[in-house]
Amino acid sequence: METIYQLLHVTFANVPAWTVQVAAFLIPIAFIFGVYPAIFALTTLVERKALGRIQNRYGPNRVGIFGVLQPLADGLKILLKEDIVPRVADKFTHFLAPVLIVVPGLLVYLVVPVAPGMVAVDLKIGVLFALAVGTMSAIALFMAGWASRNKFSLLGAVRAVAQVVSYEVPTVMAGVAVIMAAGTLSTLTIVQRQGGGILNISNWYVFRPWGLVGFVLFVIGGLAESARCPFDLPEAESELIGGYHTEYSGFKFALFQMGEYLAGMAMAGVTVTLFLGGYMGPGSGPGLVGSLIAMLWFFSKLAGMIMLNIWIRGTWPRLRVDQLMGFAWKVLLPLALVNIVAVGFWHFLTPRPLAWVVTTGWLVIWFLVLTKCNASAILEKREYRYV
């Protein structure tokens, strides 16, 4: 915001100062409210198309060319639907939940930089802010499930809250590794630290042994926190009808979908920022052209992460509750703690090759130990053949 303020201040020197200030506030807000919901609308279409391809069918192809206007049609349809509130529902909480569910997702975008200097608020503690705000969605989910006075809703809410609280721990711990390596909590500085090297690529944290482990942990934690497949137990259709949003219809239901997607995309954005070099890539740098290329890089990476989520959703089965909890506490959390020690090795061992060998060895040994300890939880390989 300060950058935009200065830019506007220099460009429009003769307009009153307060207009510049208001504009500097409004531009990032308009960007966040305009761009990310638009990406959400596109994602619904891309997801349905991609899932169709995975399942050997076409997906939506009736509205517009190749079905590109499908999100518009969906939005219109959902606006026209009747809004039904159960008679026994807790009216105020029932109304408030879908409103609150959208907020955490949008707040996270405040600290995700999309180009050099282009971040809505350059908080000194940006990473912590993103992680803290992301956990607030659990309360909205709980409100939705509890206020509906429906056993399926409540079960879904219990699952959602337990899941978010459990996966918050390894996700934050995976983030700690990056914070330690970068020596800062500011998202903008973390991205800057990942620049340079070969083609602006080789310094991305994902290309470090601890970074790769952290990246995998963070992606898994992000999927779980936004209740995406294979962690979509809170809304498991075959068991709970719709989970916490069973009793919602019309636009309130759409808000739940939107909140879930926005949160998922926000986690993808934070993953890109922390591990995939944010806006860094060949050609990105200061200046207009460099900024545009940087923005292109950021949104390409975001799209890549969204595609990864869709791919996972299309191909992986849902976990059971005990598998979900066991996975978080027995595999992800120990691995995240081990990863923090690995960053310590990386930081203090001076010749780089030695650091590579020691860190990789340390992580591989612990991975094998954890696999051995959890041997009883690993399922036998099964084969399904179409005869």
Added chain:
Amino acid sequence: MNIAFWIISAVAVLGAVLAVTLRNLVHCVLALILFFIGIAAHYFLLRADFLGTVQILIYVGAVAVLILFAIMLTHNVTGVDGPKELLGVKWWSGAAIAATLAILLKKAILSDPLATLLPAGDKAQSSVAEIGKALVAGWVVSLEAIAILLTAALIGAVVIALEEIQKS
């Protein structure tokens, strides 16, 4: 003192009052969350960004969720069927104790040199580095003691859970 201070304070006080007056326990917790967020906003206003974020992470993200979880898993504790009289003897005695405590606390706080200290103002410095240095330099013994306490609590929780698994 500015407008933001009064708006945030009004919201926080509203949340606190609702948290103790509402009949439904779940509504009380939701009001309590409003209060926590108000306090976090105050920290942000005082340029204590780290403290504000940690307030959200710990109190809203963990403590409030834990309370909600406990309410959800306990049978019939919504409190709607509880005693209806609000301004009884208990209420007045409670109010008297609270008022006495508030007066004593105000005296104690105002006699401390910290009370006259002004906020860091517009020098939006990050407090994280300072807190980190203080923790590992001056207060390392306390830090380690807390770490051991928390580890003991964690192991204790696992032991309790193991006993229940073995029983069933």
